[in-house]
Amino acid sequence: MSAGSAKIPVTVAEITPVTDLITRFRFARRDGGPLPVFSGGAHTVVEMQDGDTLRRNPYSLMGDPADQSSYSISVRRDDQGRGGSLFMHSQCRVGMDMVISNPVNLFALDLRGRKHLMLAGGIGITPFLAQIKQLAASNGRFELHYAARSAAHAAYADDLRAAHPGNVHIYHGDQDQRFDLEHLLDGQPLGTHVYVCGPLRMIGQVRDTAANLGWPREAVHSEEFLAPKSGKPFQVKLAVSNKVIEVGEHQSLLEAIEAAGVEAPYLCRGGACGQCETDVIGYDGKFLHNDHWLDADARASGKKIMPCVSRFEGKTLVLDR
Amino acid sequence: MTIQFKDETFRDDYTFKNSEWAVNRFPFPFHEDSYMYSVNMEPHQSFRPGSVFEHRFDVDEHYLSEMRDRAQVLAEDPLRCQSLPHMTLAGWDLLELIMVSKSEDYPDLFQLNRDDNNWHWINKPMGIDQKFTFLDEATLPYGPMEYITRQTQGDFAVLDQRDDNLWMDAGMITTQADWSLDFDIGMNFFEWHAPVPKAHELGIFVRALKFLLNVQQGLPARRLNWTMTVNPLLDTSPENYSKWGVQKQELTLENMPDKMHLRVELQTFFRLPRSNALVFPIRCYLIKLGEVVTVPKWGRRLHRVLRDLPEELATYKGFIGNRPKIIEWLSRYDDGAPTSPGIWPD
Numbered sequence: 041m042s043a044g045s046a047k048i049p050v051t052v053a054e055i056t057p058v059t060d061l062i063t064r065f066r067f068a069r070r071d072g073g074p075l076p077v078f079s080g081g082a083h084t085v086v087e088m089q090d091g092d093t094l095r096r097n098p099y100s101l102m103g104d105p106a107d108q109s110s111y112s113i114s115v116r117r118d119d120q121g122r123g124g125s126l127f128m129h130s131q132c133r134v135g136m137d138m139v140i141s142n143p144v145n146l147f148a149l150d151l152r153g154r155k156h157l158m159l160a161g162g163i164g165i166t167p168f169l170a171q172i173k174q175l176a177a178s179n180g181r182f183e184l185h186y187a188a189r190s191a192a193h194a195a196y197a198d199d200l201r202a203a204h205p206g207n208v209h210i211y212h213g214d215q216d217q218r219f220d221l222e223h224l225l226d227g228q229p230l231g232t233h234v235y236v237c238g239p240l241r242m243i244g245q246v247r248d249t250a251a252n253l254g255w256p257r258e259a260v261h262s263e264e265f266l267a268p269k270s271g272k273p274f275q276v277k278l279a280v281s282n283k284v285i286e287v288g289e290h291q292s293l294l295e296a297i298e299a300a301g302v303e304a305p306y307l308c309r310g311g312a313c314g315q316c317e318t319d320v321i322g323y324d325g326k327f328l329h330n331d332h333w334l335d336a337d338a339r340a341s342g343k344k345i346m347p348c349v350s351r352f353e354g355k356t357l358v359l360d361r
Numbered sequence: 362m363t364i365q366f367k368d369e370t371f372r373d374d375y376t377f378k379n380s381e382w383a384v385n386r387f388p389f390p391f392h393e394d395s396y397m398y399s400v401n402m403e404p405h406q407s408f409r410p411g412s413v414f415e416h417r418f419d420v421d422e423h424y425l426s427e428m429r430d431r432a433q434v435l436a437e438d439p440l441r442c443q444s445l446p447h448m449t450l451a452g453w454d455l456l457e458l459i460m461v462s463k464s465e466d467y468p469d470l471f472q473l474n475r476d477d478n479n480w481h482w483i484n485k486p487m488g489i490d491q492k493f494t495f496l497d498e499a500t501l502p503y504g505p506m507e508y509i510t511r512q513t514q515g516d517f518a519v520l521d522q523r524d525d526n527l528w529m530d531a532g533m534i535t536t537q538a539d540w541s542l543d544f545d546i547g548m549n550f551f552e553w554h555a556p557v558p559k560a561h562e563l564g565i566f567v568r569a570l571k572f573l574l575n576v577q578q579g580l581p582a583r584r585l586n587w588t589m590t591v592n593p594l595l596d597t598s599p600e601n602y603s604k605w606g607v608q609k610q611e612l613t614l615e616n617m618p619d620k621m622h623l624r625v626e627l628q629t630f631f632r633l634p635r636s637n638a639l640v641f642p643i644r645c646y647l648i649k650l651g652e653v654v655t656v657p658k659w660g661r662r663l664h665r666v667l668r669d670l671p672e673e674l675a676t677y678k679g680f681i682g683n684r685p686k687i688i689e690w691l692s693r694y695d696d697g698a699p700t701s702p703g704i705w706p707d
Contacts, residue, residue, distance in 0.1 A: 046579035076578055079637040105635065142579045148637040150523050151447040174635075178450070178496075258524050307575060315575050 046142040047087075048075065052134050053110055058195045062163065063129055064102075066112045067140060074108035078143035080171030081235075081263070084111060085141040085309060090127045093291075094298065097124035098309055100166040100237075101143060104173040111140070114195060116163040121267060122290045144307050147237065147263035149174065154231030156182040159219065159246055161238020162189070165196060167263060168237065172204065185219055187211040187238070221249040235261045266311045268292035269330055271351045277358045278302055279321050293347035297361060304347065304361060311349035318345050318359050325354010364470075366425045366486060372433075377593035377647065383422055384652050388413045389704045390585040390625050394665040396674075398565055402572060405581035405629050409705075413627055417462040417581070418513060419644065420470065425486055427514050427536070427595065434535040434596050435511075440543040441598075442507050444519070444531035451519050451531060452506030453496055454633035455640050459509045484512055506531055515627075515644030518542075520550075520573075522639055527573060529553055530638075536595040536645045538588045538624060539679060544599070558673045573630060576639060581631040589667075589680040589687070590624040593647045612683050617690040618651025621683070623663065650690065656706045660694030667691065 050067035057063050069075055078101055088095040099113035115128045132138075147167050149156060156175060158168045165186055175182050184204070188194035190212050200208045211217040225234065225246075234255070236246040243262045250260045270290045277284050278297065287296040294316055297304045307315040311331030320343050329339050331346035338344045345352070345359070369376040379387070408414040413421075434441055444452055460482055464473040472483040478495040489512065493500040501508045510517045510533035519531035526549045534542035545553040550570050554561075576582055590597055591609045612620055627644040654660035667675075668688050675681040701707055 046577065077634045078578070079635055082637075142577055143634070144577055145637045148522070151450060151521070151636065307577070313575065314571060 047139050048142060050111075050138055050140055052132060052136045052138060055132065055134055058114060059193050061193070062114050062116050062195045064112055064114045065128065065132060066110050067138065068110045070137060075111055076142060077108060078105045078170075079145050079148050080105050080174035081147035081149060081167045082143035082145035082170070083147075083167075083308070084113070084143055085307075086113070086128075087139040088124060088127045088132075090123060090131070093123075093295075095122075095124045095127060095295075096306075096309055100147075100170070102166045102169040104177075105170050106174075106177065114163065114166050118267075122270060144313075146308055146313055147235070147261065149180075149235075150233045150259075150261065152231070153233035153259075154181065155229055155233070156180065157224070157228060157232055157234040158182060158184045159224075159234065159236040159238070159242070160184065160186040161236075161242045162187070162193070163195070164237035164239075164242075164263075166237075168235070169196060169200075171235070172200070176204070183207050183209075185209045185211065185224060187213065187217075187219060187242075190214040221245060222253070225250050225253050225255065233259045233261060235263075237263045240264055263312075264310075264332075266330060266332070266349050268295075268309075268349045269328075269351070271328065272353060274352050274354075274357065276352070277356065278361045279358050280361055287351070292349065293345070293351060297347060302361060306348060309348045311346055314346075316346055316348045318347050318361055319343060320345055321358040321360050323352070323354065323357045325352055325357065327352055364420065364422055364424070367422050369423070369426045371426070371430045371593050371595045375592050377423070377426070379648055379652050380422060384648065384655060385706060386412050386421075387648050387652075388585055388625050388627055388646055389623075389653075389656075389659050389662075390587040391662050391666050392702065392704050394662050394700055395669055396666045397671075398559065401584045402569075402582045402630075403584070405583040405631075413644075413646065414583070416466040417629075417631075418459055418466070418515075418642070419627070420463070420467055420486075420514065424514055428487065428512065430595050431511060431533075431535045438600060441535045441600075442510070442533045443542055443546050444504055444506050445521075445547065448506070448519055448521060448531035448636075448638065449498065449504065451521070451633050451636035451638035451640070452504055454635045454638065455517065455519060456505040456509040457495070458631060458633065458640070459513050463513075487512055507533060513642075515642045518641040518643065519633075520639045520641060522574065522637055525574065526550055527570065527639060535598075537598055537643070538586075538590075538626065538645075539597050539599055539602070541599045556677075558677050559671075573639060576630045576632050578632045578634050581629055583627065583629040586626040586628055588624050588678040589683075590622045590647065591620055591683070593622055593649075595645060595647075609679075609683060612686060614686060614690055617686065618654070619649055621650045621687060621690075622647045623650065623653055650687070654691075654694040657694070658700050658707050660691065661696070661698065662700050664688065664691035664695040 049070040051070050053068040054066040083098045083100045085096050085098050101111050103112040115125050117129045118125045160168050197210045236243050273289050274287050281302045283300050285296050285300045287293050305315050307313040314333045328351040330349040333346050371377050413419045460473045463471040470485050474481040480495050482491045516536050517533045520527040521530040529545045529548050532542045554566050591612055594605050625646045629642050631640050675684050
């Protein structure tokens with residue numbers, strides 16, 4: 041099968057500042073046609089032509105999943121990041137042509153759930169916005185707890201509170217308001233599923249607390265996109281295509297493979313889905329595995345690498361690509 | 362072309378047969394002279410006009426008779442169609458996928474008019490004219506999955522995706538190669554495949570599951586599977602084994618061309634957008650051995666494949682007892698000449 045997902049040519053229809061760090065972008069199909077419906081929690085991969093660099097970043101779709109007229113994403117500016125969010129904030133303009141992927145969902149609602157308990161940290165609110173719209177349309181029962189640094193940083197909090205009074209609880213870090221996880225997770229009705237999207241530390245806390253309280257592992261869902269880490273440049277030989285490529289300091293291995301004109305499969309580009317798993321033919325050095333996909337055995341084998349987020353340090357690395 | 366729908370039976374007097382048109386478009390499953398399991402997936406894109414790969418949901422001359430057979434199976438055993446409560450949204454997804462696909466691919470046979478959630482569906486071959494409210498079950502005579510699959514050839518397994526696995530949580534299964542929805546309902550991918558020999562050791566299922574979990578919206582996939590069936594039975598279910606199992610004993614060299622059938626499943630996989638479930642349509646095509654050998658390449662190749670098939674596969678596919686007879690009959694159509702690569706007639 042071809043690399044990545046089916047692509048959709050779009051135009052930037054609207055750009056809306058939401059907080060001093062978060063901006064919302066609305067895309068419509070270039071041909072004016074309807075976009076595919078999707079399921080709450082899905083993301084799209086946005087392609088950005090940033091000078092000579094083609095960036096592809098995943099962003100959660102935050103609009104109504106049944107609305108086929110346009111897609112919206114919210115992008116948090118990361119001044120220390122590799123440049124994707126900076127491109128969106130500084131170079132993206134209304135009317136610009138861009139390419140996005142068909143929706144992919146790695147954070148779907150478990151539709152068996154009798155109740156959906158949602159825990160959001162910061163920009164992690166975005167997948168829940170779509171899930172809440174999906175649930176509201178089918179009279180699904182949910183409860184959202186949303187933590188942000190301050191009222192000014194709590195994107196969409198006012199809209200959520202107005203639309204769903206009683207189901208939405210906002211916590212402001214600057215006022216020392218914190219989730220009381222023990223209290224939140226204890227005593228939920230049977231059949232409740234909990235979803236967490238936010239910083240890694242928050243996901244860990246929720247998982248640990250739920251496990252200690254006896255929650256079934258299958259009832260706890262989380263999503264965290266890893267941004268590829270920067271690191272020392274390294275050289276890779278691609279055996280199938282017979283090319284030697286350089287991976288730059290702020291480039292991922294996957295991006296370097298693509299920049300060399302070699303097609304490689306991917307979906308999430310964040311170390312979660314497993315689609316880009318690549319066989320290692322030979323190596324002399326050390327892997328820097330940053331993904332959530334390979335287990336300890338696979339890592340120890342030295343035969344697999346996830347090029348979307350993982351790197352390498354050493355003399356030689358030969359990949360089956 | 363205009364499809365001439367046939368009036369035929371898949372039970373009792375077994376009047377099913379293929380026209381020359383249907384034989385020539387049959388999805389012969391062997392691309393070379395031998396067979397072993399493989400994941401063998403390819404994108405389900407429109408391919409070869411007139412073939413069964415042209416449209417997302419193929420409609421052929423057997424349509425009306427197959428739908429009548431399905432209705433008979435369901436009347437006798439309603440548990441062939443089941444949907445766990447959380448799968449209703451996936452049922453609407455499937456209804457939408459089929460109605461949109463068929464109305465686009467066969468505009469002279471099927472029409473769909475949509476005004477927001479007010480839908481109007483016309484199925485001309487079956488004489489159905491239905492107005493209903495999308496996502497409102499009360500406006501259809503059956504649940505959405507049952508409603509549309511009573512009008513669509515092939516079985517449908519609707520799989521929930523969660524916990525990095527697929528779960529058999531809904532389906533319409535009346536044309537199956539000896540497996541039971543009522544037995545498998547609620548099982549995950551590894552549980553329902555447990556009876557398949559060899560494939561586990563080959564790591565096929567781990568790879569296949571990984572592939573399926575990543576099937577994406579707008580990029581459906583397909584593969585072919587096959588077995589052998591005595592008499593043109595669509596319903597070779599475990600539930601009715603007592604009725605059809607004994608018919609395997611009736612096979613002779615004389616009745617071979619009319620009684621023995623190659624049974625091919627065109628299996629496709631679509632991501633369902635609203636529910637994130639996966640639908641697995643399993644479309645059964647039957648062809649008599651007498652029809653197979655009208656294509657010389659297929660006669661030669663089927664002989665070689667069945668002759669060399671490992672014993673456990675012939676056992677699992679249920680024709681080990683009849684294999685010597687089948688091979689003897691087919692050998693008359695194998696002159697030893699080389700065959701061309703690929704599945705199509707020369």
